Amino acid sequence: MTKLLAFLPLLILLAAFKPAEQPAKDPTIPTDVQALLDKYGCAACHALSRKLVGPMWTDVAAKKYSAKRIAQLVAKPEPSNWPGYVPMVAQNVPKEDLNKIAKWLVNLK
């Protein structure tokens, strides 16, 4: 028992210095955009910072496309832009919603 108590301060110290779970500067997906990504099934293949079937959103954003170009690529994918991935099937998203997703991607760092 006394041995156990000796470890108590150490445990408290470890708990206090546990790194924050998410760095504050990590980008997050706004709820309205997330709702669209769920609605049109994008979230099944794309995550913010984790490779799934498709590239992570931060990697797509790193290509520095314009919003117009993103909208084009979603409607008419060019798989040669992503060697090593299976080709994405053309996604049928109404213009307004697609523009919302594209604008979010353009501003994603």
Ligand code: HEC
């Ligand atoms: C079944 C899986 C799947 C779904 C669902 C999916 N994607 Fe993709 N996506 C991919 C893959 C794989 C790639 C990379 C290969 C390619 O572009 O063909 C990709 C690439 C992309 C790119 C990059 C295009 C380029 O040429 O650089 C964008 C933007 C994108 N997806 C957006 C979306 C959006 C928006 C949705 C939802 C409407 C969506 N994706 C749904 C798998 C998917």
